[in-house]
Structures are given as structure tokens and as C-alpha cells.
Amino acid sequence: xxxxxxxxxxxxxxxxxxxxxxxxxxxxxxxxxxxxxxxxxxxxxxxxxxxxxxxxxxxxxxxxxxxxxxxxxxxxxxxxxxxxxxxxxxxxxxxxxxxxxxxxxxxxxxxxxxxxxxxxxxxxxxxxxxxxxxxxxxxxxxxxxxxxxxxxxxxxxxxxxxxxxxxxxxxxxxxxxxxxxxxxxxxxxxxxxxxxxxxxxxxxxxxxxxxxxxxxxxxxxxxxxxxxxxxxxxxxxxxxxxxxxxxxxxxxxxxxxxxxxxxxxxxxxxxxxxxxxxxxxxxxxxxxxxxxxxxxxxxxxxxxxxxxxxxxxxxxxxxxxxxxxxxxxxxxxxxxxxxxxxxxxxxxxxxxx
Amino acid sequence: xxxxxxxxxxxxxxxxxxxxxxxxxxxxxxxxxxxxxxxxxxxxxxxxxxxxxxxxxxxxxxxxxxxxxxxxxxxxxxxxxxxxxxxxxxxxxxxxxxxxxxxxxxxxxxxxxxxxxxxxxxxxxxxxxxxxxxxxxxxxxxxxxxxxxxxxxxxxxxxxxxxxxxxxxxxxxxxxxxxxxxxxxxxxxxxxxxxxxxxxxxxxxxxxxxxxxxxxxxxxxxxxxxxxxxxxxxxxxxxxxxxxxxxxxxxxxxxxxxxxxxxxxxxxxxxxxxxxxxxxxxxxxxxxxxxxxxxxxxxxxxxxxxxxxxxxxxxxxxxxxxxxxxxxxxxxxxxxxxxxxxxxxxxxxxxxx
Numbered sequence: 044x045x046x047x048x049x050x051x052x053x054x055x056x057x058x059x060x061x062x063x064x065x066x067x068x069x070x071x072x073x074x075x076x077x078x079x080x081x082x083x084x085x086x087x088x089x090x091x092x093x094x095x096x097x098x099x100x101x102x103x104x105x106x107x108x109x110x111x112x113x114x115x116x117x118x119x120x121x122x123x124x125x126x127x128x129x130x131x132x133x134x135x136x137x138x139x140x141x142x143x144x145x146x147x148x149x150x151x152x153x154x155x156x157x158x159x160x161x162x163x164x165x166x167x168x169x170x171x172x173x174x175x176x177x178x179x180x181x182x183x184x185x186x187x188x189x190x191x192x193x194x195x196x197x198x199x200x201x202x203x204x205x206x207x208x209x210x211x212x213x214x215x216x217x218x219x220x221x222x223x224x225x226x227x228x229x230x231x232x233x234x235x236x237x238x239x240x241x242x243x244x245x246x247x248x249x250x251x252x253x254x255x256x257x258x259x260x261x262x263x264x265x266x267x268x269x270x271x272x273x274x275x276x277x278x279x280x281x282x283x284x285x286x287x288x289x290x291x292x293x294x295x296x297x298x299x300x301x302x303x304x305x306x307x308x309x310x311x312x313x314x315x316x317x318x319x320x321x322x323x324x325x326x327x328x329x330x331x332x333x334x335x336x337x338x339x340x341x342x343x344x345x346x347x348x349x350x351x352x353x354x355x356x357x358x359x360x361x362x363x364x365x366x367x368x369x370x371x372x373x374x375x376x377x378x379x380x381x382x383x384x385x386x387x388x389x390x391x392x393x394x395x396x
Numbered sequence: 397x398x399x400x401x402x403x404x405x406x407x408x409x410x411x412x413x414x415x416x417x418x419x420x421x422x423x424x425x426x427x428x429x430x431x432x433x434x435x436x437x438x439x440x441x442x443x444x445x446x447x448x449x450x451x452x453x454x455x456x457x458x459x460x461x462x463x464x465x466x467x468x469x470x471x472x473x474x475x476x477x478x479x480x481x482x483x484x485x486x487x488x489x490x491x492x493x494x495x496x497x498x499x500x501x502x503x504x505x506x507x508x509x510x511x512x513x514x515x516x517x518x519x520x521x522x523x524x525x526x527x528x529x530x531x532x533x534x535x536x537x538x539x540x541x542x543x544x545x546x547x548x549x550x551x552x553x554x555x556x557x558x559x560x561x562x563x564x565x566x567x568x569x570x571x572x573x574x575x576x577x578x579x580x581x582x583x584x585x586x587x588x589x590x591x592x593x594x595x596x597x598x599x600x601x602x603x604x605x606x607x608x609x610x611x612x613x614x615x616x617x618x619x620x621x622x623x624x625x626x627x628x629x630x631x632x633x634x635x636x637x638x639x640x641x642x643x644x645x646x647x648x649x650x651x652x653x654x655x656x657x658x659x660x661x662x663x664x665x666x667x668x669x670x671x672x673x674x675x676x677x678x679x680x681x682x683x684x685x686x687x688x689x690x691x692x693x694x695x696x697x698x699x700x701x702x703x704x705x706x707x708x709x710x711x712x713x714x715x716x717x718x719x720x721x722x723x724x725x726x727x728x729x730x731x732x733x734x735x736x737x738x739x740x741x742x743x744x745x746x747x748x749x
Contacts, residue, residue, distance in 0.1 A: 095531045137531040141519065146510070150503045154522040157499070164531055166494065167520040169507040178448045178490040178517055 068108050068189050075254055075327045075390050076115045082392040083119035086322045087184065088248050092124050092136065097182040098163075099141040101172040101241070102190025105149040106156050112188045113140045116252070117163060120184070138163035143176055145169070171195070173236045177244040184250045185241060191255040195233045197298045198225035204295070213277035214299045216270040217263035230302035235316045242318035245395045251319065253391040254327070258305045267386040268334045269303070271379065272345050272369065279368035280357070289361045297356055299349075306387065319393035327388040336381060338373035342366045421461050421542050428607055428680045428743050429468045435745040436472035439675045440537065441601050445477050445489065450535040452494040454525040454594070455543025458502040459509050465541045466493045469605070470516060473537070491516035496529055498522070524548070526589045530597040537603045538594055544608040548586045550651045551578035557648070566630035567652045569623040570616035583655035588669045595671035598748045604672065606744040607680070611658045620739040621687045622656070624732065625698050625722065632721035633710070642714045650709055659740065672746035680741040689734060691726035695719045
């Protein structure tokens, strides 16, 4: 079992919660719905759809986007079943949804906000998705929605003062080649563990849908809006250290367990793992553009997804101060943001061999 | 789907938590271990033990007793497998434990206190156990440990001022015959729903182990230590109403969704349901006597299991005051407690037909 990343979304449904500020991911999920539907229609074997059908979401957080993702999948499975058998899925299939996230995820909020009127049985599955969390052959379709960019830990050397990689490129936005290589190696090893675990838990012929953020080949993270905001976060933390709000040591030893891979890297990792075939690799086009180009909204949105992680290292006060500075920097460098290279939102469809 | 009872154990692991004060139930579980082992050894068909074996605990609370209960079962299954096949269960069986309780149970604490080194996959299953919470054929052995005495709601009439049953026998300790009949009817209907749901979720031939508190035929709850303490709780609430600490109206409309059935009643309900055979119905003898005969420990122990329910109606302050009075009353009526009739701790083993 590998280490669980301590990257937890802000739980509950308060003003800073992931629950309240995950609308960007939600819009992308809605944009992906049609492609998920097509993938299931074309790639899922009808004979896997029997009286019991299990869907698993790995890295589900505390909601509400996970409910949309799993409902998309269930709708698509029901559609396919209805069209190809002429029978009513409601009478013949019992759906179960397995919600997985780290043991410290806020499952209480997840369970208490389950959609009323849902037509599936629910279970929460605690544990790191880099290792096994379910018995063999537990599910038919799995989804990892905006959680496929995590590493299990920061690569060796990044937070080590004696390493040549120390304190360069705090978030691996790619401007330093050696840092990027260290992150890619870590990401590659972790993702192969993740794929090994899912390959055992998935029924033969079952599908994994990977929905997430990456990069087109040759684009550096630091050239995209997301990379720029992450660099603003790093710069803001350095400013706070200079102002004495946080300790310089804490900033020096800080790094994020994230790696946004290029398309070619993702294909290579999946191929080397060898447990799945790539059935589709598609761009998801965000209906309102990749990010809302507004400094305030950018800061609020990144605070929702990264705030808890920063709070754990620096405290809630410093976290809030940092995101105030992020907004200022985003305003100052707005023309750079407007001319950023596009990132890539992908849907990868894998089938277990 | 029937109503979920709002009877939640105090979560977390603070000084008032169920987690800290469930040692009485724990001792009973330990006393029951041998009988559970015997039941599985004698009654579980070997051909149900394959590469995947699922155990479910219905009404698991936030721990830690559920971990002991499910480990007892897993140990017994492994023993049986080892003895009868000569093979090593660790190499051949993947265990999964399904932890069920109400949606408002503290699953976060449950997940974060899962025993290190456990050899099973875990999942939390939120929802009322009076209805279906799992797909068909989801588990092989289920346990209901000290949660088989709940009703889904207070029987009609008990909290209705215009009913002849109103405000008599606040906790159904049995001194009023009409109240007892109303509770028995409610309990019988609820328990049949519970058995119907488990019969669908259990694999054919699978076992349900019901571990709990009841009464020997002809004994009234009010004649046992537990019934006496429950009557002290009722009397304490009435005292607090007279002192103006709580509103008389709130006390008048208060009642508990519990019914401790007699052995004959339990047998009758299971027989009428018709989905299970009774394979064993055994007394569990508590090693230190049924209850510790100490007014303070009695009050603390009942506060752990009933405190959250009282708090929800009367607030935390009144709840604490009520249990202070319970201790005083237990001290005053100590000779009555010492001469109480014994209750009954049972292990019922059911096999799905």
C-alpha cells in the first residue's frame, strides 16, 4: 500500500468549501457528459449489464460533482440497455455506486447530501486510490474525475535542502527540467500502481473513464492559466515569508503532490502498465472557456481546490492571505493570463484487457 | 423505504462519546465470541466461502465495537476454512466488511479509526436498516449487534394528547399493557421489513447473527435494571420540567423508538416473516453480571447510548442534568436495582432459506 496524499478538499458546505466552489469542474463534467455517453454506448459490452451493475468514483471528494459524474454513467448504461434489449432497466438492474476517497475525506457530508430520488445503492470506500481499496471484480465502470493528476508524495529531493532540485518550481509548473523529470518519474510510478489496483478491482472488459486536466505535448504548465495561478500561489507564499506572516522554512519545504501530464506521457504510462487498452482519448471543450478570466474568480476557485492543503501547512490565516495576494498578482499580470497557452481537458476511456 | 430512526450514538471520541463508553457492549461481544464462532463453524456452509467473502454490520455506530464484532466473524470463517480445507485463508479469500448505519451516523470517525493491520476491505453503507441498503446477494454473514431493539418510529398514539396511550410509560418499560401492545405491533412490522430487506441482500444460505438485549418470557422491562434506569430517565425529565429546566410539552411529547422483545415474541416475528430459519437462540452470560451495579457507572453508560437522542430533544444542558438525576435516583433506589429480575442477552442465528 502506498502513501495516501494529504490533499483533501475543504469539507462541509461552508463558504470556503469545495462543495460551494467546484462549479468549474461541474461545467466541465456537463461538457463531458455526451462523450461519456458515447464511450459507454460504443465501448461497454452489453453482456456486462446484468441484474447488478456497480459504478465506482475514485477521488470523489465530499460532493456534489461526484453525484453528477456517476449519474451520467448510470444514465448512459440505462440508455444502452434500453436501446439494445428493448427492456426497462428500472425493472431489471440494481445499480450500486462505490464512492472512494482518502480515509480523511468528509464522507459524512457526502452521505448527507446524496441526491434524493437516486436510483442506486450507495457505499463509501475509504482509502488511498494508489492501492487496492476493493475486492477483485467489484465494479463495472469506474471514473476518476479531476483526481488523476495526484502523486502519492512529493518526489525525492524536491523538499531536501541538499538536493539540486530543492525549492525550485514549488508546484512543478515545468520551468525547471530536472524538477519536471523528478515529478514525471513519481507520477509514472504512482499511476502504474493506481492502474494495477483498478485492473484487479474491475470486472474483465470493464471500463475506466479518466476525466481530467493535462497538457498538450510540448506545452509547459507555467505557460497555461492554471500553471500561472499556481506560480502566483508560490510567489504569494514567498511574499508572506518575507513579511514574516509564515516561516521561510515552511515555504522552502512546501510542495504540491500534483503533476499535470502531457498527452504523450499519459499514453506512454498506460501502455507501459499494460493492463488496459486506450479506447478513446478526447479533448473536452469547456463551454465558457477553460477558466473564467477574472482575477477574483480565479483566486476563489483555486482556494476551493487548494486551500485545505495550504491551510494544513501554513494555517487558515496565511492561506487566506495567500489567496488575497494571488488575486492581486492575477490582476497585475492579467495580460499574461489572457495570452496563456491552452491547457487540455481530457476524457480517456480505458478497457480492462 | 421506511423512516430512519433519529437514534444516533454520540460521535467522535470525546468524553461523552459512544466510542468511549461502550465497554459494557464490548464485554458482551467478547462473551458472545465463542458462541458466534460455534454458530459459523456449525451453520455456515463451506461452499459459501470462496475467493470473496463479505461481512455486513447493520447499525455499526461509529466504532469501536463493530470492529470487534466483524473481526470475530472473520476469525471464525478463517478457522472453519483452515480446518475443513487444510488451506490458508490469507492466500485464498478476500474479505470485505460493509459497515451500515443511518445516513447521519459519524462515518468519518468510523473510517479514521479502522483497525491498523486489518485484513479486509472496508465500505460504509449509509441508510436505514429497516429498508434495502445493498444490492441483492451482497453479503455472506450479517450481524446486528445491540441494534435489533429499535423501531422505525414511535407507535401511533404514544405522543398524541388525544390518544388513551398518551404519555404513559415514556420508554415502554412494560407497566402499561396498551402501550406495550402498540410498541409490539410497531416493532413486529418494522422487524419484518428489516428481515425482508436482509433476506434480499444476503446470499442464499447466508447467516444473520442477531446479538442483543431482550426479555425472558413474562418478565416486564420495568422489572429489570435496564427498565428501571429507563424509568429513572423518564422521571428525571419530569423533574426537570417541574423545575422549569425543560418544557412540560417537550417531555409530554417525548418517547423512545425502542422495544425490548420477549423471547417468544422474537421467535413469533421471525416465524411469521418466513424468510429465515432459526438455527440457534442462545443466552449470552455477561462475565461481570448484566450491568455494573454502580449508580455512577449506570448513569454514564446510559448517557453514552441514549444521550445524543435526549440532547436532540432537550438540548445538551438538560441531557446532562437528566443523567445527574438518574444517578441520584439509582442511588436512592439501589436496593430495588439489586433485586431486579435478569434481562436476557441473546445471540440468534438465522439462516436464509
